[in-house]
Amino acid sequence: MTEIFGVPMPVLLGQILIGLINGSFYAVLSLGLALIFGLLNIINFAHGALYMLGAFVAYWLLNLLGIPYWGALLLAPLAVGVFGVLLERVLLKPIAGLDHLYGLLLTFGLALILEGVLRDGYGSTGMPYAIPDGLKGGFNLGFMFMPTYRAWVIVASLAVCLGTWLLVEKTPLGARLRAATENPTLVRAFGINVPLMITLTFGFGAALAAFAGVLAAPIYAVNPTMGANLIIVVFAVVVIGGMGSILGAITTGFMLGLIEGLTKVYYPEGSAMVVFVIMAIVLLVKPAGLFGKAS
Amino acid sequence: MPDLLTIRDLHAWYGESHVLHGVTLSVPEGQVVTLLGRNGAGKTSTLRAIMGAGITRKGSVQLGDSELSSLAPHRIPRLGVAWCPEERGIFASLSVAENLALPPVLLAGGMSTEEVLDLFPRLREKAGGQGTKLSGGEQQMLAIGRILRTGARLLLLDEPTEGLAPVIVQQIGQIISVLRERGFTILLVEQNFKFASRLADRHYVVEHGQVVDCVERADLAAGRGRLETYLGV
Numbered sequence: 001m002t003e004i005f006g007v008p009m010p011v012l013l014g015q016i017l018i019g020l021i022n023g024s025f026y027a028v029l030s031l032g033l034a035l036i037f038g039l040l041n042i043i044n045f046a047h048g049a050l051y052m053l054g055a056f057v058a059y060w061l062l063n064l065l066g067i068p069y070w071g072a073l074l075l076a077p078l079a080v081g082v083f084g085v086l087l088e089r090v091l092l093k094p095i096a097g098l099d100h101l102y103g104l105l106l107t108f109g110l111a112l113i114l115e116g117v118l119r120d121g122y123g124s125t126g127m128p129y130a131i132p133d134g135l136k137g138g139f140n141l142g143f144m145f146m147p148t149y150r151a152w153v154i155v156a157s158l159a160v161c162l163g164t165w166l167l168v169e170k171t172p173l174g175a176r177l178r179a180a181t182e183n184p185t186l187v188r189a190f191g192i193n194v195p196l197m198i199t200l201t202f203g204f205g206a207a208l209a210a211f212a213g214v215l216a217a218p219i220y221a222v223n224p225t226m227g228a229n230l231i232i233v234v235f236a237v238v239v240i241g242g243m244g245s246i247l248g249a250i251t252t253g254f255m256l257g258l259i260e261g262l263t264k265v266y267y268p269e270g271s272a273m274v275v276f277v278i279m280a281i282v283l284l285v286k287p288a289g290l291f292g293k294a295s
Numbered sequence: 296m297p298d299l300l301t302i303r304d305l306h307a308w309y310g311e312s313h314v315l316h317g318v319t320l321s322v323p324e325g326q327v328v329t330l331l332g333r334n335g336a337g338k339t340s341t342l343r344a345i346m347g348a349g350i351t352r353k354g355s356v357q358l359g360d361s362e363l364s365s366l367a368p369h370r371i372p373r374l375g376v377a378w379c380p381e382e383r384g385i386f387a388s389l390s391v392a393e394n395l396a397l398p399p400v401l402l403a404g405g406m407s408t409e410e411v412l413d414l415f416p417r418l419r420e421k422a423g424g425q426g427t428k429l430s431g432g433e434q435q436m437l438a439i440g441r442i443l444r445t446g447a448r449l450l451l452l453d454e455p456t457e458g459l460a461p462v463i464v465q466q467i468g469q470i471i472s473v474l475r476e477r478g479f480t481i482l483l484v485e486q487n488f489k490f491a492s493r494l495a496d497r498h499y500v501v502e503h504g505q506v507v508d509c510v511e512r513a514d515l516a517a518g519r520g521r522l523e524t525y526l527g528v
């Protein structure tokens with residue numbers, strides 16, 4: 001059997017696959033965080049809770065309304081997006097313009113509330129969510145067995161990331177968004193409703209998180225703490241990529257997922273902390289992040 | 296000519312800091328009117344107060360029949376006024392073409408993108424480049440050019456010649472004359488009196504957040520000395 005540095009090929013590829021899956025979630029979540037940070041100047045600590053909420057909405061849709069996975073993939077982001085819009089209007093808007101710290105603490109508290117309420121109702125063991133029929137099983141790539149659902153997660157995440165990137169970088173709407181990130185006062189003086197744009201951006205970021213949550217539901221169990229565990233790594237990803245950089249968030253997300261996977265193969269003890277070690281190094285060498293512009 | 300813009304007893308604040316103390320002035324339709332005055336007099340703040348951009352204001356700002364001072368900032372441009380800020384406000388994350396296309400067309404009768412590019416041919420050559428990679432003069436032309444598409448009839452130009460080479464200043468002067476001929480009404484903030492005196496139909500002098508003097512073009516010969524004293528030329 002082929003070995004790479006003493007590791008059998010299938011094991012290596014298996015970990016790379018897991019790395020890419022984790023990377024998909026990192027990428028979609030840090031993308032939403034980057035968009036929100038860019039326009040709202042808020043470090044959204046509730047992002048993990050919104051991801052978790054997406055998985056829960058999928059669970060409720062299935063078990064209360066009988067709406068299957070594919071419906072949930074559309075409806076859960078929509079529902080959480082609307083929830084995000086309300087959050088922004090009711091809670092975040094009043095503290096806009098204050099120090100970062102207020103938004104950070106508020107969203108942190110919000111995350112604790114959402115998780116607490118759901119833990120109260122559902123415990124913390126987690127509920128299974130079946131893989132949808134069309135995506136069960138797997139296929140043989142010749143060199144390894146590829147579970148269909150995992151391939152789908154990677155493809156769907158890449159598509160969402162690419163779509164968002166194109167929207168932001170290549171469309172007139174995206175140009176408005178970038179401009180409002182730089183100078184909201186002037187963009188508003190051009191007659192563009194910036195407050196509305198801010199609200200919708202937060203809603204969109206929340207929807208992205210929920211989308212990742214639905215993708216995650218069949219892989220991990222639907223669990224009130226699933227977001228809290230993930231979001232810490234995602235924040236490290238955002239710091240490494242550079243706050244507010246869209247491309248940085250996406251690339252760094254996938255890249256760190258991969259690095260984590262590889263570390264699991266070659267130095268399993270280090271896999272839980274490799275992201276944070278990289279974060280520390282990046283902070284020392286390039287504090288603005290790999291893709292960030294020094295301000 | 297009837298007045299297109301009428302400002303009465305306009306006060307404005309940055310946070311707690313009271314910077315305009317009752318500005319009163321008017322701009323007749325189709326004319327070029329300047330705000331002259333030293334650094335810190337309140338010229339930029341007056342333009343900001345008209346737009347509601349980053350400043351709190353009180354008093355009356357009338358554009359035609361509409362009162363602007365109580366409107367949300369993004370509604371004001373929809374009534375036909377556009378602002379070119381002192382710092383020019385070219386967006387670094389946007390290309391030249393994107394910068395040009397950014398301000399939405401809000402009213403009929405604005406210039407087409409082609410017409411704007413005919414007016415500023417340099418921008419056509421550099422359309423794909425990053426907005427902030429342009430020279431100072433080109434950035435100023437982009438900042439003026441992009442608001443000409445919006446359909447605004449009143450343009451607020453804040454020191455368009457600041458920091459530019461004499462040739463460019465001359466070009467900008469020609470552009471302003473062209474715009475006037477096209478029927479735009481212009482409120483022009485300037486420190487360069489020589490430049491302003493060639494273009495304007497009326498001059499206001501701003502000091503300590505108030506309008507302290509007004510000289511019509513016809514009285515310029517008599518008033519020039521007075522204006523120069525205010526400006527410390």
Ligand SMILES: Nc1ncnc2c1ncn2[C@@H]1O[C@H](COP(=O)(O)OP(=O)(O)O)[C@@H](O)[C@H]1O
Binds near residue numbers: 312314332
């Ligand atoms: N963003 C701001 N915050 C607080 N004070 C300001 C700000 N901008 C200008 N000022 C003050 O307001 C006054 C008027 O400034 P400004 O309108 O910019 O003058 P001008 O354009 O005539 O040079 C000055 O005293 C200036 O220091």
Ligand SMILES: [Mg+2]
Binds near residue numbers: 335338339340381
């Ligand atoms: Mg000024």
